[in-house]
Amino acid sequence: MTEAEAALAPIVTARGLRKKFGSKEILHGLDFDIPAGRIYGLIGHNGAGKTTTLNAILGLTNCQGTIRVLGEDPFARRANLMENVAFISDVASLPRFLRVRELFALLSNIHPNFSQDKAHSFLEGTDIRPEAKIKQLSKGMMAQLHLAVVMAIDAKLLVLDEPTLGLDITYRKRFYRRLLEDYMTEERTLLITTHQVDEIEFMLSDIMFIRDGDLILHMQMETVNDKFAQLVVGDEQSAEAARTLKPVYEETRFGQTVMIFDGADRETLASLGKVSTPTMSDLFVALMQRPTANPETAK
Numbered sequence: 666m667t668e669a670e671a672a673l674a675p676i677v678t679a680r681g682l683r684k685k686f687g688s689k690e691i692l693h694g695l696d697f698d699i700p701a702g703r704i705y706g707l708i709g710h711n712g713a714g715k716t717t718t719l720n721a722i723l724g725l726t727n728c729q730g731t732i733r734v735l736g737e738d739p740f741a742r743r744a745n746l747m748e749n750v751a752f753i754s755d756v757a758s759l760p761r762f763l764r765v766r767e768l769f770a771l772l773s774n775i776h777p778n779f780s781q782d783k784a785h786s787f788l789e790g791t792d793i794r795p796e797a798k799i800k801q802l803s804k805g806m807m808a809q810l811h812l813a814v815v816m817a818i819d820a821k822l823l824v825l826d827e828p829t830l831g832l833d834i835t836y837r838k839r840f841y842r843r844l845l846e847d848y849m850t851e852e853r854t855l856l857i858t859t860h861q862v863d864e865i866e867f868m869l870s871d872i873m874f875i876r877d878g879d880l881i882l883h884m885q886m887e888t889v890n891d892k893f894a895q896l897v898v899g900d901e902q903s904a905e906a907a908r909t910l911k912p913v914y915e916e917t918r919f920g921q922t923v924m925i926f927d928g929a930d931r932e933t934l935a936s937l938g939k940v941s942t943p944t945m946s947d948l949f950v951a952l953m954q955r956p957t958a959n960p961e962t963a964k
């Protein structure tokens with residue numbers, strides 16, 4: 666592959682990705698590409714297969730089918746790939762017996778792309794002092810430290826598995842803002858899993874919904890806005906008329922009927938009630954009930 670081809674190649678490619686634990690199949694043949702420079706949200710219920718998918722990308726688990734990260738097989742070439750891939754998991758732990766400064770020194774010895782200077786600069790504006798012992802940091806400070814560590818790695822792909830689990834809303838917001846402002850560039854790609862999709866949708870460029878080991882939606886956020894619409898109607902007559910347009914989901918909220926449509930004409934909907942783009946969590950709830958959201962476009 667030439668350098669120009671490599672620049673255009675997807676960062677992650679999966680074809681027919683399957684994972685079995687014993688006789689139980691957890692991933693049922695996922696096909697997707699993650700291009701460079703994008704911010705991907707991988708969303709699914711507990712046990713849907715998010716962490717298993719990330720583990721396959723990180724080379725932590727061996728799967729059937731094909732998976733390539735930066736053109737390489739992550740399971741076979743894990744050590745090599747980790748120079749260009751950084752990772753925060755919900756269970757990842759930092760060595761508690763070290764001071765922050767010692768952690769940075771250690772990392773600069775073991776990771777070729779880690780910059781101590783950058784890590785220190787990311788701590789500015791936080792309450793974390795370089796002399797602090799890691800075991801004495803609060804959960805929120807620990808998450809900030811973790812973020813400082815990964816942002817100080819010059820990686821092409823950053824994978825975050827529930828990075829803000831257990832943090833309060835202020836920390837969570839600060840965490841994502843920091844990530845977006847200080848880390849993202851066109852050369853970097855971000856893959857995030859979370860249950861709190863509403864908190865990250867502002868920064869996503871693409872979304873993948875996974876349900877019971879199948880990708881049921883894989884789309885750019887702009888396409889989501891074009892394709893899906895939410896309609897709120899206040900009277901039963903309009904609701905009846907709207908039902909003929911085949912909503913994919915319907916519920917009653919505070920006495921009003923809320924429906925979600927896939928591919929319906931917005932002008933027609935607007936004649937029946939208030940139309941908007943559904944939030945990602947509303948869309949998630951709606952699509953989790955259907956067989957598949959877009960089998961033909963889920964790549």
Ligand SMILES: Nc1ncnc2c1ncn2[C@@H]1O[C@H](COP(=O)(O)OP(=O)(O)OP(=O)(O)O)[C@@H](O)[C@H]1O
Nearest residue numbers: 686687691709710711712713714715716717718860
């Ligand atoms: N090592 C393992 N051995 C057996 N089963 C496993 C193993 N790891 C995961 N599983 C099963 O695979 C399924 C998917 O798990 P996974 O951790 O990928 O889900 P998840 O979408 O990340 O869930 P959560 O949101 O709860 O973290 C679950 O049913 C889980 O019990």
